[in-house]
Amino acid sequence: MERIGFVGLGRMGRPMASNLVRKGFGLSVYDINPAAVRTLVEVGAKPANGVPGVVEGSDVIVTMLPSGIEVDAIANGPDGIFAHARSGQLVMDMSTIEPRTTDKLAAEAARRGLAFVDAPVGRLASHADRGESLFMVGGTEADFKRVLPLLQAMGTTIHHCGPAGSGIRTKLVNNLLAVASCQLNAEALALSQRLGLDLPKTLEVIHGTTATNGQLKLNWPGKVLAGDTAPGFSIDLAHKDLSLIIAAAQAETMALPMVAAAREAFTMARTAGHGGNDFSAIVDWFCSVSGAPKPRLREAD
């Protein structure tokens, strides 16, 4: 069994490291906060003598840090991971950071004959506590297999997303939807409250339709993602609804900042000639102005 070094024992790192110990992995740990180290030592981890100590005593070095600044410092600093690493070791960064920092880590690891995996964490801290996290992993097939036992000790859902750097990128795409949709929910529910609607009834309705983005899961694969942009419900009609929604909010003296931005986007799509297409095909318009290829699971016949 590989020896694990773990750097970063915060709200997420602590339970993750604990679960590794609990499942039988030998762990040497480090954190700038001695109390965090003590907590891990109490459950059976070995305190390492700083980052160099972590690197010296492990085959796999895991980092779980607040931001790219800390990861960069701990990896590339004068007394950091790369300065002490030996060929054959594997570095796995599980922090949520800028993809380009991840790319730099991967390149530096490759230059030094080290393996590198990015494996940022999904779900909440409470899931991490119970060893039920989700991981989005970037790395070679071999490196993925090497870290799989560790990930299985910390979580229940593990996605191999592609080469190094694709784990963090997938997490950002995933969280774009997860986080931004909260403000969209907020705009919908605040409007509902201002319109005097009954909350449980409104939620019952919403939860029974594709309003809560069942569309991406249920409708899009058979429509735009299959190349079928014939209107079930057109961009023009969707735009009409957004206009009614904004007018209703305005009549209540209430702002809807995300919806307003969405309406401008639908308007641009109409100006560009997409108004007659299915409203899922807004993604084709947006990919075209984003310099991205159209997203297709398969082409329509």
Added chain:
Amino acid sequence: MERIGFVGLGRMGRPMASNLVRKGFGLSVYDINPAAVRTLVEVGAKPANGVPGVVEGSDVIVTMLPSGIEVDAIANGPDGIFAHARSGQLVMDMSTIEPRTTDKLAAEAARRGLAFVDAPVGRLASHADRGESLFMVGGTEADFKRVLPLLQAMGTTIHHCGPAGSGIRTKLVNNLLAVASCQLNAEALALSQRLGLDLPKTLEVIHGTTATNGQLKLNWPGKVLAGDTAPGFSIDLAHKDLSLIIAAAQAETMALPMVAAAREAFTMARTAGHGGNDFSAIVDWFCSVSGAPKPRLREAD
């Protein structure tokens, strides 16, 4: 069985009226387009002599029109529904229009001793074809019961949302999420494409998390909607993720207009002191700046 008058035989009205005929209702119909009338006559409806003819020959008058302008003209015009209606008749508007136009219709109907129901239609035209629409209904309990058989002939899911005017308001709240989330999906998938991710894998990840707004359904009822705003994942951390997402898009020279609006909203929430709360509690902040009461299914203990 009540006699039905149906005004407005467009892409939605036509199959809805057809389903009423098919299920045995006596229908007199009108549309400015004679061809649309003929199609209904062929399946068994009776052509009415204009709006006055529709009103004269029916107990319940249904309108399904493109916008509030047409509804207002057909209802309030010199030769319109109200000019010819008799006490005891029921008017059911199924169009998607401004709530305040609906309110005016309801008030005018009440003034004249008529019943009024608003029942806008959910789902797609193809659902209407198969009699599988969803209806969000506003009206008294008695009026709701009166129109229920009609709605059951045209659809499979029927929500009584509250008094007159609450059907159309519920539809707007529902469609806010349904439509605006499409542009949000577009931003997520365009970013995924620009980041070079594998589309099927990305969708697999997204569909397995709460990214596609499972949060509103799965997480919010036990968190903010129950008055629990303790952070599972804080607004501060959600804002950090949005900032990483925007930075990653900027690094690809790619705009994310809705996400940018969302980030500004999260920033305002932080400025207002909500940063430490659970990210679902963004709705509490937004309700506070919207002059709306906090949305609660129940209060936390």
Added chain:
Amino acid sequence: MERIGFVGLGRMGRPMASNLVRKGFGLSVYDINPAAVRTLVEVGAKPANGVPGVVEGSDVIVTMLPSGIEVDAIANGPDGIFAHARSGQLVMDMSTIEPRTTDKLAAEAARRGLAFVDAPVGRLASHADRGESLFMVGGTEADFKRVLPLLQAMGTTIHHCGPAGSGIRTKLVNNLLAVASCQLNAEALALSQRLGLDLPKTLEVIHGTTATNGQLKLNWPGKVLAGDTAPGFSIDLAHKDLSLIIAAAQAETMALPMVAAAREAFTMARTAGHGGNDFSAIVDWFCSVSGAPKPRLREAD
């Protein structure tokens, strides 16, 4: 001297009508508020018997009303202006309303052999008090000359913008800048306050540069509006500055909603390949996505 009928004696209409009386015009006036009528009668106007009375006793009928709804009702209502007007009369609407309502008024006037002019009002109520308003006028050359003496009695700056409908359209374009720039100022000054800068010094700097949009007046005519898009300062560099500005605001936990929207726009322009052009050429990009021809005063040699 032509007899003037004046409908609408609110905060703007009252001083405008007063100035007409003071400069010697015979005025018959009407407002739904009798107190407003009395005020005008005290300075020498004649109270008219409703809208029909105004129309009967005048050669030129002026409307100055709160919104297009009132203008439409007073012009097109059963007892409105058009119902009573005689060929040869001129209707001048000075309200700020939707251009398409203006177009309908102009078309209806033409159909009835009436002249029509739109002449919305610029500057503040205090300017109207002193007869120092600005007018943006749409109408034929002959009709413009006919109303010029009236306008000169009420204001000091009079622009003939083009045919009927171009007065109100010009006002909307003008006020887009005048009003939206206030929120932009607000974002700049709030940032300045959060950054701890000295307000008088900051304003001194801003007022000495083209920051307060001297660019449109001083730079654009010689750059993009003359077809010269070679970079004095490129869209790429302007975008870099916007990114620094947003980052500085974020570091202060402060939102900049308009600046964020501007940054997304600059980003889209870069994605579309305009990054190397002069930052004034952002208008060329935006016209291209708006389906509008490039704005040019003359072409570059």
Added chain:
Amino acid sequence: MERIGFVGLGRMGRPMASNLVRKGFGLSVYDINPAAVRTLVEVGAKPANGVPGVVEGSDVIVTMLPSGIEVDAIANGPDGIFAHARSGQLVMDMSTIEPRTTDKLAAEAARRGLAFVDAPVGRLASHADRGESLFMVGGTEADFKRVLPLLQAMGTTIHHCGPAGSGIRTKLVNNLLAVASCQLNAEALALSQRLGLDLPKTLEVIHGTTATNGQLKLNWPGKVLAGDTAPGFSIDLAHKDLSLIIAAAQAETMALPMVAAAREAFTMARTAGHGGNDFSAIVDWFCSVSGAPKPRLREAD
């Protein structure tokens, strides 16, 4: 006369350094691009042996670099400015970078007994060519006086904005308006084009009103900045105009992303109870949600 070291000879640095030489300053220069160094040597500068050479041979060290990354590397790197600097030297960064990077430089300079000034550059590259730049300077009174002769050799307008760090902050506030207003201009002119207005006439109107932000200069000092928020033109009326403008654009199928964001901001201000105040007082609302004190030049009586 002080000896000057100059690092960074790009599109802006080259003419700035040339002007220093031309006005008689002794200059040792460095750039990673040898051709840029040669150009300066041809006009009389001395080529330095890297950054250490620049530091060794000068009393004042000027940096003019593309971004904070380069400034940080050149200042704090192992062979950078601070590593070689002597007490009494003055470092003047003229780059446009993040204010917090500037603060770090200032703190590090102070720690080492060096003077520090930030003096980012306003106006265009063509102004720099002619020695007509504008400088926004942060530093002590003594340090400002020390660098004044250099700045006078390179520019014509020099503002001492406050202590170290206030030069770059002032530039960001200034450029917020200068750059973001370009997209606002773009939205106004594209709308004008879509509405079929005559461009020279429209510009003539705009340039004669406060549309091009004469308000900040002409109106605000006597209104909100003096504590007078009584409405000359209210936030409610300004919001009404924005709504008409957006409706007019929507009628042309045309997006106005910044105006839409502005309208949402005005709506929030109305929700918060500011609707009856003068439209310049939008800044008071925005400062309140930004955690900033109200901007006041003096209080109203």
